[in-house]
Amino acid sequence: MALVGVLLSCLLPLGLLLDLSWGPAALGSPVAGSGEISAEHTVEAGGTQRPWLGSRHPLARLRRALASPCQLWSLTLPVAELGLGYTSEERVIFRYCAGSCPRGAHTQHGLTLARLRGQGRAYGGPCCRPTRYADVTFLDDRHHWQRLVQLSAAACSCSE
């Protein structure tokens, strides 16, 4: 139905704007201004709010996620989908870190490791990880409050 198509194209940008997930294949949306400035490494948050209006396809989003720099992503999930055994009518926001890390190193450890990797004597690469976490709270099915301490990421950084 044409109206449904219009509804989807109207609500999708709104849904992403409001950080709501859209279907099980959604990877969530990036959180603006999530570049973490830490002692070891500065993540460039350039292009955090990429325009999503162009592509809705999950594969296109996956490609874009892997291509984008290390940043904080946000998913809205029903509590049951956290996979921790809780049940609630509420949906909560779960944030995680993903993205590519530049190969440049900022510590002596990083410099040596990068050299060894270049020589094929060490494996892997810097990876995007949370540097801070936040609690998630909700009222469960039995109307008891639950607090999941440090469940969600709050800031990301590339670490070696």
Add this chain to the structure above:
Amino acid sequence: MARCLGLALLLLLGSASSAGWNSCVAAAEACTANARCQRLRTEYVAQCLGRASSGGCPRARCRRALRRFFNRGPPALTLALLFCPCGDPACAERRRQTFVPACAFSGPDPAPPSCLAPLEACEHSQLCRSRLRAFQASCAPTPVAPDGCPREQAPGCRHAYAGLVGTTVTPNYVDNASARVAPWCDCGASGNRREECEAFRGLFTRNPCLDRAIQAFESRWPPSLQDRHQDPEHSLLQLLTCN
């Protein structure tokens, strides 16, 4: 535009899950979606679920965090959590539990104290005293209006009621079957000050202005929230005409 977003949000939230959804769940999710509201809400839940050295919950810290929630949180979202309209016990129970009443509302003893005790404590606190005065003024029935309270007074009354949450005279819903509210106290052991006690309790239990203000919160929700079986095309047209 904000109304369009609000409508869209409610439409999205409403269509997401059918079982167990109610306006109080929607209010919780709307708060979660707002960074400031979420942070303040998580903060008071964390405080109110904590353990005090004496064994119970850290009541003072819990109440302080609750006051911060209502002081600093976006009013549209915080008041929605407090006044979400309910038609079934599950919704009403959620509404009753919303500010962790086991810590913030119920006292350390299993039985409620005489109302004179929290009232006196309130009079001795500058913050509580001013909040109580504001509540008494904002939710006072006026002789002019027929059922005791002009309509335009409702938002101020609700705001003043929310200002009492986190004080020594914190009120809450008494059960999950109605929208009746009361502080955690009774007038059983009030001796010769029974009238004074009943008058204070009556501010919550026999106040048509307050009742009306709480009921009136219903009408501020867009129609798509109250009627989830509305014709989807009609809702869509409402959405599209926002722009």
